[in-house]
Amino acid sequence: MTAPEPEESAVPQGTEDQVVLRLHDVVKIFPGVRALDGVQLEVRAGEVHCLLGQNGAGKSTLIKVLAGVHHADAGEITWRGEPFAPGTPQAAMRAGIATIYQELDLVDDLSVAENAFLGHEPSLFGFTRRRVTASRTREILARLGHAEISPRRLVRSLPAAAKQVVSMARALSHDARLIVMDEPSAVLAHDEVANLFRIIRELTAQGIAVIYISHRLDEIRDIGDRVTVLKDGRTTAANLPARTTPTRELVGKMTGRSIEYVFPPGRDAPPEEDPLLVVENLTRSGEFADVSLTVRPGEIVGIAGLVGSGRSELLETIFGARRPDAGTVKLAGKPVRSVEAAVRGGMGMAPEERKSQALLLDEPIFKNMTLASFTKFAKVGFTDTGGERAASERTAKSLELRPPGVIRPVRTLSGGNQQKVVVGRWLLGGTRLLLLDEPTRGVDVGARAELYQVIRDLAERGVGVLLVSSEVPEVLGLADRVLVMREGHMIHESPAAEIDEDTVLNLVMAGSLLEGEPA
Amino acid sequence: TSNNPTENTQVNTNEGNDNAAPGEKVVIGFSAPAADHGWIGAITSNAKAQAGQYSDVELKLTEAGADAATQRAAIATLIAEKPNIIVMLPYDGKELNAAGIQAMQAGIPVVNLDRAFPSAAAYRLQIKGDNYGMGLAAGAYIGAQLKAKGVSSPVIGEIAGIDSLELTQERSQGFTTALAVYGFKVANRRAADFTVNGGQQAATDLLQALPKMDALWNHDDDQGIGVLAAIDQAKRSEFFMVGGAGSKAAIDTITKDDKVLKATVTYSPSMASSAISLARLIAQGKGMSDLVELQVPKEIMLSSETITKENAAQYAKLGF
Amino acid sequence: MITETLPAEKREPRRLDEGTIRNLGLIGVLVLLVIIGIITRPELYSDPAWVRNNILVILQQASAIGVVTVGMTFVIIGGGIDLSVGAIIALAGVWCTTVATQSFGAAGMIFTALMVGIGVGLVNGLLIAYGKLVPFIATLAMLVAARGLAAQISDKQTQISTNETINAIATTRIFGIPLLVYILAAVAAAGWVLLNRTTFGRRTVAIGGNEEAARLAGINVKRQTVLLYVLSGLCCGIAAIMLTSQATSAQAGMANLYELDAIAAAIIGGTLLSGGRGTIVGAVFGVLVFSTITNLFAINNLETEVQNMVKGGIIVAAVLIQQFRYQSLTQLFKK
């Protein structure tokens, strides 16, 4: 492979007085990986500068260098005209760079206000000024459109979406000239993203620069001004206009190839067979009530709904990880009451939070992939690591795991590749029914297309799939049948072909079909 | 007990003793449990001080650490170094019995100090304190005093040392037996841990459980400092107290007679000094000059004496 | 949207947080222990003067270990552990009762004890924060070394405190309540304020709950870690004075196994061993449960071995009672 050709646009071209941040040939090396390998970046005051790149391209590493978490091994950074090399996160913050990290960086047992002002608490002789902190937090939250989140509430008790708001509040609590956002929309629902964009526009109107990272191209088109594309730690294109650059070109710069389609082409409805999964009147008080659904072999059933509508809890209950208050779950006619029974019966689940719920971060990839199936490889209790590795390698190849190889610890993989490991776990296990909770969260465009294909292929082979996603196009593009969940109730069901995005969104938000649409 | 270590040892200066004349050089291996307690501390310092009295003795200290297993290791190492004789205060006589036998079989005589080996093959000489006798003496003193006062059904308290040690059991048994002679029994018994804080805590609890008390026996004068402090703090004085072991502080208090402590029954660490002297004689093949026998006898048991205000002056020099 | 899924707080029934519920559980355990005491020794409990005095005795017995537990709670909340507390007390106690130190009078002794505590805590903290030693190993090494040094300094003898002022600390009562109890109350109150109302406390929770997040928020994790061990050392210094005064003496073996007691009290009081969560009030209740148990055994003249068997059972029961209460209460609030 050859190094990417230097593009004319890779040369920074902003006028000097506008440019607040400039990176030249920045390099960051981790043991065995050149995470950044000559990055060029230039950000102007008051713009939203988007960073695009595949999983593992180095986006998070780049912003951590800016935030003083990592130190660049080579290269130059200029911040507001001065050379810049923050030694600590505090130094970066003082210089006016605030960061919203990809992984939630909150302390569960501190309140919302304390989290927002962590590290720079308003205080008098070391005593925290709780009223001041609370009122300032309340202001910021109101500005963020979330006045309903109480500043005194413990972060532990907040749902994921609200935690993301608190992360944002923390960034705004600094008097920042540049705010870096690493996939802030990954855990946000549709309407929350709109809210986020409103705030970003407010910020840029004040001349604050924003670096925005996302895998969702539509978002970038919506909010972004200019785009810089990273591939394998290098800038492959810089300062492309966000709105007008063709998708084909962006994807090409990111992946080095063109992706013809995102969703696999539509297919014929799967044959009518007896249902594999039958859920009847499942209820967990406070989470969801009276949910009934079926999944047939080879069928992909998608559940749309807002964050907080209880879909994760539903999946976990079906999987046997939570005890239902009422109702039954049957897999191929047999009741499922525990995770072990579910796994034994051929059910698998890729949970919502892969790091805390699915991965042994310090263990090698192949041991993570075979976590649910190592007993099947084993002979009389003795494990067959050779067999596990070989099988994992095949699966890794079919998922196009990057970097290849199954021995390195999962911790060193980028988020999207970690997700592939989780999906791979169930491909290995001879799964008959796969429960997927937000499977493409944080996964790049290329890998996403691969994952979609993998899911389709599984269905073609007769595996039933129950898919939860907050991205409506994903549900519509992938599923054969769509269910809509709202506040714990299943309010709609129809074949995917008979429903469109607007209808689903309206159902999700208002709970009713659009006027004039047939029910 | 004293804050000045040099006052703390009891040695036989051997004036006018023929055996004191320098003989062939003797290497004495010495092993005692780790000392975090005054009595054991005094054992080691006495041994060192006594060895210092002889120009022909070299003392090899191998302290035994925190438990019987560590002491076994220390003894194994000591045996490999082939001293002429080993003086050992075992963590527990029964647990170290095998170590004693091992040394004897290696041709090294063993002087057992304080805690007896069950097997006679495990030692050449045994110098024992009398734990049971200590309890007996304390019980007898308390019984006699109470009887003299005419108390008919007295409330008697007991503060023991570390309860899982056999010596504690022996002391308590002796105490119960002696009290039974007078028809008395122990109303409440707390175990401490041979530390001053332990003594203070246990005594506080005991005083709380017995709002009125006639007599108290505390097994150990070292933890007795804490016991006396607790009694002061509770402002109690309606009873009298007997101590154990015979520390310098206890003897001083008894002499001054300004606290509830009226007597103590001895269990003197001076036995370590005697052990070193006798070990030297055994190694040199000499006997004890007052005995007719040519060799040192096999067993010596110290008697537990009762120190009161009347005879305290006499015992002052034995206080540790 | 979050508004819809999250009931606004005003409309929510004022929810007891887990900490409070745990503390209620511990009060329940305490009440239960007292009831057992009343049932087994009614004649003692029928005397109000005795009961009053008994409460003071329990508090007094809890005072020194309570002070240590406050420091330990901070260390554990901050994600560490301090196995050397007992050894620090011994070293501080022995150091402040040497003949030389005693010649400087009470102020000199108190100063010495506090300085020794702070100094050892500082070494612990530096080893852990900058030497990158696991707290368990670093403080275990310190345990061994500090006890050794204490034995060396005291020449393995019990050192008597002849200072009347120091010795009076244990006997002084103010409004009928022992000074020692006031000291515990003051330390606990200061600890509560420090944990809940200062940046120091909030940062402690942060580094214990999510060290990476704390670091990213610009908190100097290393310095905070050092300070936590210094705080624990300081508490040990205070406890050393209290114990020395109570026993009118100090010795290398004093405060034996205080580390286990303090950790157990903190955990029973709701502190997470993995860090990030804990309450001072709970820790103090934990200490009180333990000293009430000891008191109960004493007034019932239980033998040591029976005591131990029963104590194991009570610890398990206490934790189960807390859990039971918690679950049943959350059940209640669900409905």
Next chain:
Amino acid sequence: MITETLPAEKREPRRLDEGTIRNLGLIGVLVLLVIIGIITRPELYSDPAWVRNNILVILQQASAIGVVTVGMTFVIIGGGIDLSVGAIIALAGVWCTTVATQSFGAAGMIFTALMVGIGVGLVNGLLIAYGKLVPFIATLAMLVAARGLAAQISDKQTQISTNETINAIATTRIFGIPLLVYILAAVAAAGWVLLNRTTFGRRTVAIGGNEEAARLAGINVKRQTVLLYVLSGLCCGIAAIMLTSQATSAQAGMANLYELDAIAAAIIGGTLLSGGRGTIVGAVFGVLVFSTITNLFAINNLETEVQNMVKGGIIVAAVLIQQFRYQSLTQLFKK
């Protein structure tokens, strides 16, 4: 691109994993200790017979605590902790040396010790897995209770083993090497295989590394937790026999503070106290370091208090040496 930035795994220099590096560090520490021994006591080390015997003494001293450490390592890797190991040993030792048990002969005694170990481990495991008690508290309660029961059973007396077969375990040598050393080797080897080559080991690492992930992968976390404490109890049963044979007796106070030693050895050997990672080889090296230190002190006639001070320093140094090696080696691999 990827091939360029990331050498494919086959071409990568065979990288030593952290565990191996730590073990190398521990071997370094051992060598250092031996060198200190040679320097301080050259006359002893010049005698080959003495050296050979000394190695056997060290190994023999490490044998019982080594067996306990293997069990402890499993528990810690599985995310728990077992503070009751010393107490289990005492209970098993005392129970198997009662007059009644001894009347069943050696087989009866061994069976009893193992059953007591397994039984107590089972109770620990059930309390933790199903009673949802924090391991620290559950096993601390068990520590107190089991020692109490041991004192009760033995009536606080040291119980002498009159069984020749049992007593012979400590004195038997095969090819000149003590049987006790073979037992340690067998347990360590079995532990290594169990951890690294069986599904049991994989489950242990899984539940310790990420309990939730293990649960959602269909692993029965509760059962595995119970089994881990049973395993630790079993190791204690074995150690009880070994110690009883060495002392030809058992007593309620035996194996005092073995919990601290075992945990320390495991951690020094590279086991993460928070679970999910650890090696058996490292744990055994950790034990050897401790018993070599003790041996070094013994041959140098160090007084206990000096011993303790030096020991604290050596522990710190040992950990620092490991870290130093690790960093310098990774430095090497960067280039």
